[in-house]
Amino acid sequence: MSEIFTQKELEEMPHKTPYFVFSKKALKNRYKEFKTCFPNSSIYYAMKADAEKGVLETLNDAGAGFEAASVHELHLLKAIGVPADRILYGTSVKPPSHIKEFHEYGVNRFAFDSMPELEKIASIAPKARVYVRVSVNDTGSVYRFSEKFGTVHENIVPLLVRARDLGLEHYGISFHVGSQAGNPEAWANAIGSLIPVLKHLDELGLRIEILNIGGGYPCFYPSSEKEITLQEISESVHAALKKLPYQPHLVLEPGRAMVAGAAVLVASVIARVERIEHTWLFLDAGVYNGLFESLAYQGSIVYRVSSLRPPADSGEAVFALAGPTGDSWDVVSREAHLPADITPGDKLVFHSVGAYNLVMVGRFNGFPKPDVYFV
Ligand SMILES: Cc1ncc(COP(=O)(O)O)c(C=O)c1O
Numbered sequence: 392m393s394e395i396f397t398q399k400e401l402e403e404m405p406h407k408t409p410y411f412v413f414s415k416k417a418l419k420n421r422y423k424e425f426k427t428c429f430p431n432s433s434i435y436y437a438m439k440a441d442a443e444k445g446v447l448e449t450l451n452d453a454g455a456g457f458e459a460a461s462v463h464e465l466h467l468l469k470a471i472g473v474p475a476d477r478i479l480y481g482t483s484v485k486p487p488s489h490i491k492e493f494h495e496y497g498v499n500r501f502a503f504d505s506m507p508e509l510e511k512i513a514s515i516a517p518k519a520r521v522y523v524r525v526s527v528n529d530t531g532s533v534y535r536f537s538e539k540f541g542t543v544h545e546n547i548v549p550l551l552v553r554a555r556d557l558g559l560e561h562y563g564i565s566f567h568v569g570s571q572a573g574n575p576e577a578w579a580n581a582i583g584s585l586i587p588v589l590k591h592l593d594e595l596g597l598r599i600e601i602l603n604i605g606g607g608y609p610c611f612y613p614s615s616e617k618e619i620t621l622q623e624i625s626e627s628v629h630a631a632l633k634k635l636p637y638q639p640h641l642v643l644e645p646g647r648a649m650v651a652g653a654a655v656l657v658a659s660v661i662a663r664v665e666r667i668e669h670t671w672l673f674l675d676a677g678v679y680n681g682l683f684e685s686l687a688y689q690g691s692i693v694y695r696v697s698s699l700r701p702p703a704d705s706g707e708a709v710f711a712l713a714g715p716t717g718d719s720w721d722v723v724s725r726e727a728h729l730p731a732d733i734t735p736g737d738k739l740v741f742h743s744v745g746a747y748n749l750v751m752v753g754r755f756n757g758f759p760k761p762d763v764y765f766v
Pocket residue numbers: 437439440458481482567569570571605606607608644645646647648
């Protein structure tokens with residue numbers, strides 16, 4: 392049984408595999424949960440996690456803003472009528488032509504994390520509101536950003552002073568604790584680390600308007616060490632905020648946690664093969680066409696997988712699951728527990744696959760992007 396669709400609903404779906412199905416209700420409920428846990432904040436969905444039109448429209452209708460990372464993403468937002476004042480350009484290093492196009496559309500909030508980037512923004516988007524991304528402790532997160540993005544704490548004040556001198560608005564500070572965070576205190580710790588900086592800025596007459604605590608809110612996968620709830624994160628974040636010298640407006644940019652649990656992928660077994668170490672099930676979807684995050688980089692996500700085969704007496708067995716391509720990286724799992732008599736033609740359901748999968752689909756070996764349905 393999936394959290395968002397019953398076994399019966401899944402069994403009755405007439406579509407040709409592989410396909411994704413999103414639940415609009417699950418998306419709306421997740422947005423509401425963010426609003427409940429962070430009542431006085433603004434939520435900007437990080438659309439890099441999934442940019443399917445149905446996802447964007449559902450969240451737009453629910454009232455979310457969007458964090459965009461390129462002109463392509465901007466075009467998707469424009470196509471569904473998202474106004475400029477509900478968009479943040481949140482990548483802290485950006486191509487000049489993209490800054491120009493965002494600025495021309497009226498987006499005036501840009502992240503940055505270095506002096507050259509600040510000067511670039513000032514020359515292309517005069518009077519923009521800028522927020523500086525700081526590198527924070529991302530230990531315990533599956534995907535870590537602190538090596539590539541974010542300035543050190545000591546640079547925040549000089550960068551925001553320079554922003555003011557360039558005629559820009561010193562709008563705020565942002566951080567990202569890493570995607571699929573493993574430490575529920577990560578956001579609170581990062582907020583705490585900013586107390587001296589906010590005090591210093593205040594002394595200089597540079598109060599910031601927003602504190603953007605980014606994304607990172609985890610989804611509970613079988614590979615997760617423990618479940619971390621939004622409520623738990625919210626409690627420690629609000630306790631940490633109280634210790635700041637004043638209260639900037641809180642901004643969140645959830646990607647994964649908004650969308651991961653709202654979709655399943657249904658795939659078919661195309662072959663069952665015995666090899667020395669495992670019994671392999673080859674599927675019509677794999678890491679290149681639907682399950683990118685199961686390919687290990689800094690970490691590898693293990694998805695819950697179940698079978699649509701009616702329960703049999705054969706018991707369970709452990710299988711390795713492979714995608715259809717000829718590549719050795721195209722392995723989704725080596726320990727999937729499924730009915731022992733599973734056979735080609737049977738359908739499998741991968742759960743909580745809504746984040747960072749469809750956006751990463753390529754045409755490797757010619758396998759196409761799975762169809763996508765919304766219920
Ligand atoms: C600037 C920014 N904001 C938000 C996110 C969303 O992070 P997550 O999907 O972990 O919530 C990302 C992810 O890379 C990001 O780069």
